Amino acid sequence: xxxxxxxxxxxxxxxxxxxxxxxxxxxxxxxxxxxxxxxxxxxxxxxxxxxxxxxxxxxxxxxxxxxxxxxxxxxxxxxxxxxxxxxxxxxxxxxxxxxxxxxxxxxxxxxxxxxxxxxxxxxxxxxxxxxxxxxxxxxxxxxxxxxxxxxxxxxxxxxx
Numbered sequence: 001x002x003x004x005x006x007x008x009x010x011x012x013x014x015x016x017x018x019x020x021x022x023x024x025x026x027x028x029x030x031x032x033x034x035x036x037x038x039x040x041x042x043x044x045x046x047x048x049x050x051x052x053x054x055x056x057x058x059x060x061x062x063x064x065x066x067x068x069x070x071x072x073x074x075x076x077x078x079x080x081x082x083x084x085x086x087x088x089x090x091x092x093x094x095x096x097x098x099x100x101x102x103x104x105x106x107x108x109x110x111x112x113x114x115x116x117x118x119x120x121x122x123x124x125x126x127x128x129x130x131x132x133x134x135x136x137x138x139x140x141x142x143x144x145x146x147x148x149x150x151x152x153x154x155x156x157x158x159x160x
Contacts, residue, residue: 003071004156007104010074014131017153020101029155030096036060039088043099045157051084058091062149066099068111069154073130076154077111079118080127083115089127097129102159 001009008018021029026045040050042065064085066076076097080086089095105111118124132152132154 003106004076004101004104006071006106007069007074007154007156009097010072011131011154012074014074015152016074016131017151018156020154020156020158022158026098026157030063036115038063039084039092041065041082041085041088044100045098054084054087054091058093060092061087061094062088062092062094063096063098064089066097066103066154069156070098070105070108071104071106071109072108075128075130077114078127078129079124081118081121086125086127089129089149092149094104094151095129095152096153097134098155098156098157100157100159104156 004020011018020030026047030047035053037052037059039051039052039059039062040047042046042063044051044065047063064078067079068077069075070077076099078085078089082132115126118126134148
């Protein structure tokens with residue numbers, strides 16, 4: 001199993017929807033089901049940024065770019081020093097993450113340089129997101145979306 005197939009396998013185990021698309025189809029794929037209140041930060045993919053006010057009600061959807069993805073866990077990694085980005089990824093009902101195929105790495109150890117560089121910054125904040133927020137109470141009642149998105153989609157973009 002190659003690293004992208006492995007990433008998809010582990011990502012889908014936690015309920016994520018994964019799609020692999022050519023770069024030319026980004027706008028068409030991301031434009032599906034336009035949410036009412038939407039945050040977009042994906043400059044590497046040529047998407048126009050949108051930064052609505054984010055309040056206690058949250059937002060409908062966030063579309064963000066990942067710096068890396070880790071195949072062995074199905075996790076995306078984001079430099080989240082930007083507070084609005086952190087809020088958007090935590091308060092959105094649906095989170096769509098874009099990542100280039102070349103940025104899908106086998107193991108966490110493969111991005112040590114990135115992690116060290118970002119964590120040296122005074123306002124360094126790195127987010128590791130594996131799937132929609134899940135929590136359970138003492139009676140084992142599962143609730144989805146309490147501390148983050150209810151739904152998560154990862155779009156792996158074939159390198160441009």
